[in-house]
Amino acid sequence: MDKKRTSSIKRRYDRISAIYDFLDAPMELMAFKKHRETVLNKVTGSVLEIGVGTGKNIAFYPDDATITAIDFSEKMLERAKKRAAKLQKNVTLYHMDVQQLEFEDNVFDTAFSTCVFCSVPDPIEGLEEVKRVLKPGGQFILLEHVLSERRFMQPLMNLFNPVTVRLWGANINRKTCENVKKAGFKIINETNLSLDIVKLIVAEA
DSSP: OOHHHHHHHHHHHHHHGGGHHHHHHHHIIIIIHHHHHHHHTTOOSEEEEEOOTTTTTGGGOOTTSEEEEEESOHHHHHHHHHHHHHHTOOEEEEEOOGGGOOSOSSOEEEEEEESOTTTOSSHHHHHHHHHHHEEEEEEEEEEEEOOOOSTTTHHHHHHHHHHHHHHHSOOSOOOHHHHHHHTTOEEEEEEEEETTTEEEEEEEO
């Protein structure tokens, strides 16, 4: 794990935590809000949310699941705690980095993330950790934006990527489906939700 880079990204998220929902509003309205419930409808059993952020998914947590959620930004986590309390949702929240999970092997039935692995400094390391804590055959659901395969889009996304990384540590040119496979997961389903940039990925440990 690149500790220096990880600390830098943590500081960025801490810094913008108070206005994160405002900054993220355009993408939320255009691409993500309508799909959060779809993701949460798929989770069962003992569930781990990777990168809870300010807690945008908490409203959709199913009542019959045992939810554990983590984030590596303490400031973002504080906002998630307030949201969980306001919504009276039963969730256990931890300050933790997906690149170095503090859970035993084979703990969770399901893991999910929404727009997280664009900002994990070493995404494959993080994905391998998710696989480690999932039970054999456990399900991992990702709602992610990825690098488009369209020839006119790729150069633009690569061009603007340093800007988004600089502002809040998020990469817009990650090949997340390839990374999921490299981490040892089997992709069960891959659905394009907005062109081929926003995807719903269902994988098996």
